[in-house]
Amino acid sequence: MSIKSYAEYIPALKAVTDETRLKIIDMLSCGQMCACDILDEFSISQSTLSYHMKILTESSIINAVRDGAWMRYSLNMEKTEEIISFITLITTEKDDCICKIKS
Amino acid sequence: MSIKSYAEYIPALKAVTDETRLKIIDMLSCGQMCACDILDEFSISQSTLSYHMKILTESSIINAVRDGAWMRYSLNMEKTEEIISFITLITTEKDDCICKIKS
């Protein structure tokens, strides 16, 4: 398998380059949480948290479902596994490796 | 095992949020290359490549050794494995998970 496109992984990779978002991902690794409970763990403003949740949901790393007034956030394991597979792939020697293809 | 610090992984994670750098990592997955050979694969300026190589080496994702006038770049597998382990860890349920610890 070769890489079709590096670009498609950029949003998800960018999503994990912020300390707050990494902690949020870690917090969601055991199950779902609502925004207000996540906010309790940080000393950031509500709008800042909302911004981070948007980055995480738009990159499909976390799922968001509305439950009345609350939002319930959970990890999208398929996506996180996809990121891990991608990093594993590009850092591993491959039969059809990009470095073996004459350009 | 719990996370000591999310921050220490940020530089390496930021290093993989650029299409050019992802391709460079992929190119190095089969072995070492010098900057000029890497540059041949892109249509970017030499200074821009040098900037990207600096991001990659300073985050320890790639190793750089001088060989006469050339620089020989290679993947630091320990570091890439560390990144993969970290992402795996934060996205996996743990006994001492951050979400189970009352703050």
Place this chain on the structure above:
DNA sequence: GTTGCATATTCATAATTGTCAATATGCAAT
């Protein structure tokens, strides 16, 4: 020591990112 090539650094600039205050929207209970 000068020339030529490989790579790094500096500088300026445009684009992107993270943050908060203020405001808006969505929903449920009354």
Place this chain on the structure above:
DNA sequence: ATTGCATATTGACAATTATGAATATGCAAC
């Protein structure tokens, strides 16, 4: 329909990032 709480959006701003041109440095051959 109003009030209250949960969350999202907007606007402004500071900080960071990616880029190339120009310049500097390192190294080897002559």
